Amino acid sequence: MSRPSAFKSLAAAAVKGYVRDKATLFFTFFFPLMFLLVFGLIFQDTGTDKIKLGVVGDGPVISALEKTGTVEFERFDSMDAAVTKVRDGDLPGLVAQNGDKVTVRYAQSDQTRAAMVQGLVGGVVDKVNVQVTGQAPRFSVDSTNVEDQSLKGIQYITPGILSWAVAASAVFGAALTLVTWRKKQVLRRLRLAPINASTVLSARVAVTIGVAVVQAVIFVGLALLPIFGLKLSGTWYLSIPVFLLGTVAFFAIGMLVGAFAKTEDAAVGAANIVVLPMAFLSGTFFPIDNAPGWLKAVSNVFPLRHMNDGMLNFLVRGKGAEALLLPCGVLLGFTVVVGFIASRVFSWED
Amino acid sequence: MSETAAIAVDDIRKSYGDLKAVDGVSFTVAEGEFFGILGPNGAGKTTTLEIIEGLREPDSGSVTLLGRSPWPRDVELLPRIGVQLQASAFFDKLTAREQLETFAALYGVTAARAGEVLELVGLTDKAETREDKLSGGQRQRLSIACALVHEPDVVFLDEPTAALDPQARRNLWDVLRAIQERGKTIVYTTHYLDEAEILCDRVAIMDRGRILAMDPPATLVRGLDAATHVILEKGALTEAEAREFAGVEEVHTDEVSLTISTRQPAPVLAALAERGRLDGLQVRTATLEDVFLDLTGREYRA
Numbered sequence: 001m002s003r004p005s006a007f008k009s010l011a012a013a014a015v016k017g018y019v020r021d022k023a024t025l026f027f028t029f030f031f032p033l034m035f036l037l038v039f040g041l042i043f044q045d046t047g048t049d050k051i052k053l054g055v056v057g058d059g060p061v062i063s064a065l066e067k068t069g070t071v072e073f074e075r076f077d078s079m080d081a082a083v084t085k086v087r088d089g090d091l092p093g094l095v096a097q098n099g100d101k102v103t104v105r106y107a108q109s110d111q112t113r114a115a116m117v118q119g120l121v122g123g124v125v126d127k128v129n130v131q132v133t134g135q136a137p138r139f140s141v142d143s144t145n146v147e148d149q150s151l152k153g154i155q156y157i158t159p160g161i162l163s164w165a166v167a168a169s170a171v172f173g174a175a176l177t178l179v180t181w182r183k184k185q186v187l188r189r190l191r192l193a194p195i196n197a198s199t200v201l202s203a204r205v206a207v208t209i210g211v212a213v214v215q216a217v218i219f220v221g222l223a224l225l226p227i228f229g230l231k232l233s234g235t236w237y238l239s240i241p242v243f244l245l246g247t248v249a250f251f252a253i254g255m256l257v258g259a260f261a262k263t264e265d266a267a268v269g270a271a272n273i274v275v276l277p278m279a280f281l282s283g284t285f286f287p288i289d290n291a292p293g294w295l296k297a298v299s300n301v302f303p304l305r306h307m308n309d310g311m312l313n314f315l316v317r318g319k320g321a322e323a324l325l326l327p328c329g330v331l332l333g334f335t336v337v338v339g340f341i342a343s344r345v346f347s348w349e350d
Numbered sequence: 351m352s353e354t355a356a357i358a359v360d361d362i363r364k365s366y367g368d369l370k371a372v373d374g375v376s377f378t379v380a381e382g383e384f385f386g387i388l389g390p391n392g393a394g395k396t397t398t399l400e401i402i403e404g405l406r407e408p409d410s411g412s413v414t415l416l417g418r419s420p421w422p423r424d425v426e427l428l429p430r431i432g433v434q435l436q437a438s439a440f441f442d443k444l445t446a447r448e449q450l451e452t453f454a455a456l457y458g459v460t461a462a463r464a465g466e467v468l469e470l471v472g473l474t475d476k477a478e479t480r481e482d483k484l485s486g487g488q489r490q491r492l493s494i495a496c497a498l499v500h501e502p503d504v505v506f507l508d509e510p511t512a513a514l515d516p517q518a519r520r521n522l523w524d525v526l527r528a529i530q531e532r533g534k535t536i537v538y539t540t541h542y543l544d545e546a547e548i549l550c551d552r553v554a555i556m557d558r559g560r561i562l563a564m565d566p567p568a569t570l571v572r573g574l575d576a577a578t579h580v581i582l583e584k585g586a587l588t589e590a591e592a593r594e595f596a597g598v599e600e601v602h603t604d605e606v607s608l609t610i611s612t613r614q615p616a617p618v619l620a621a622l623a624e625r626g627r628l629d630g631l632q633v634r635t636a637t638l639e640d641v642f643l644d645l646t647g648r649e650y651r652a
Contacts (some may be wrong), residue, residue, distance in 0.1 A: 006455055016443060194425045
């Protein structure tokens with residue numbers, strides 16, 4: 001006859017309770033997934049924002065320009081039609097090639113783009129000129145981008161949404177479990193059983209981590225689909241310690257919320273107060289880099305900010321192991337301090 | 351104190367602010383005894399029970415449970431006691447069987463015990479039903495099953511029949527008797543005095559944190575020296591006729607019946623039989639409620 005351990009049976013009970021609760025499943029998986037899908041689709045093109053150029057005629061310069069991959073062409077049959085478009089502000093500029101003559105027209109009203117158009121075309125023309133002369137260029141430039149598509153929307157939104165979803169379900173899960181178990185006297189029942197509090201706690205933490213891993217597999221798996229086009233960096237596996245420590249840190253925060261809250265409603269309210277501002281100010285939905293300096297400073301006190309940064313750095317930015325120190329340190333610190341306070345505040349009964 | 355005492359409680363006290371919830375309670379419970387703690391809500395029954403179970407520390411006094419002290423939490427003692435809690439102390443969304451299997455695992459007992467206790471409490475056909483789909487009586491029985499899954503020696507039941515309909519209460523009585531037949535010591539609280547009278551070997555009547563009386567229910571009732579009420583249909587006998595009988599103390603008529611109070615029911619009943627007036631006759635002897643009334647001077651109100 002099977003005789004499962006207390007740890008295993010408690011974890012199994014929690015898992016069954018989890019998967020049988022449709023509302024919990026919704027908020028754990030589908031709700032954040034909706035955000036991922038919506039933001040993923042909205043931001044699909046913003047990162048690869050190419051300059052649109054009007055093009056008239058054809059030639060080596062036009063071909064070379066197309067090969068740079070940074071411009072998008074809109075072809076016109078006549079110079080006049082293209083100039084009208086530029087004048088109307090529909091296009092930042094145009095390039096025409098007729099034999100050896102290359103013509104550039106731009107709208108000075110958009111100075112940044114005008115400069116980009118001129119620089120781009122000028123650069124390409126120089127390059128083609130050098131090639132045509134057959135002389136080896138005296139100066140060479142070695143330029144490679146440091147990030148792989150770091151600006152693309154899905155690259156940014158996936159680590160953010162994942163961190164937020166894991167944080168929310170860890171906080172809500174831990175807080176609600178504690179409050180309902182206390183209210184329903186399950187805690188008292190457990191206290192009367194010959195088991196250690198640490199067994200109960202570790203079983204619950206294990207379930208939270210399990211749920212977080214499932215969230216990660218689903219979210220990242222979906223974002224990797226061609227339609228969203230997430231590209232993982234070579235050091236993505238370094239995000240695992242950040243991910244696990246983050247999950248445990250938010251579990252500890254949930255325990256603290258649950259230790260204070262007396263009712264489920266209070267727990268939900270308190271968990272929202274903890275999670276929501278953090279979600280908005282930690283760069284989950286939009287890059288915190290664009291925020292004012294004081295806001296960036298404030299966001300540094302949030303563990304979610306550090307989990308976000310850590311996930312972003314390893315999942316997509318491909319940073320090295322030295323970048324583990326800050327997020328892991330902060331998250332570990334949160335776990336220890338918040339967990340300690342929670343254990344002080346904790347009570348078995350109302 | 352007898353050597354076979356499962357529980358010995360010595361002058362325990364517990365106050366919450368100004369309220370003396372338990373104010374000097376002492377008693378012993380023998381092994382295999384069905385012991386009831388009775389009293390109205392707020393009498394201190396639950397607090398007394400929780401102190402014995404080791405869930406609360408008494409302000410003063412001592413408790414010996416199976417030869418050990420229940421406070422502080424004693425992991426060696428816990429497997430030997432079973433505590434029935436509120437009929438809500440279940441894991442979310444688990445079936446009756448899963449609840450019991452989970453608790454069995456906490457005690458290192460085989461999962462097969464789940465089936466056995468389900469049968470004991472008569473829930474075998476509800477084994478695969480989730481806790482939130484069970485009726486009040488079924489939840490109550492499941493909570494008792496949860497207290498029994500590890501075969502404890504002493505079982506604590508706090509108001510197991512509260513808020514149940516009469517049929518469910520009677521079903522539960524059978525369960526409680528079955529538990530006692532297995533040789534368990536049972537300590538149970540209730541505010542149904544009639545129920546305690548039927549089930550308990552011995553009862554302690556509590557009010558305002560104190561034990562007012564403690565004895566087998568029959569002894570308590572007999573000790574009252576209360577009159578027996580013989581109740582007849584109205585019109586079966588005139589009041590004057592009734593007063594002629596030997597031993598009649600009082601005769602009283604209301605809209606539906608005539609009540610004769612006597613301390614010698616035998617001659618009264620014989621006289622009635624002689625006259626062929628036994629149809630629809632009821633005899634009501636004193637109950638624990640009368641004992642409570644006598645002890646407190648207050649009508650018993652659960």
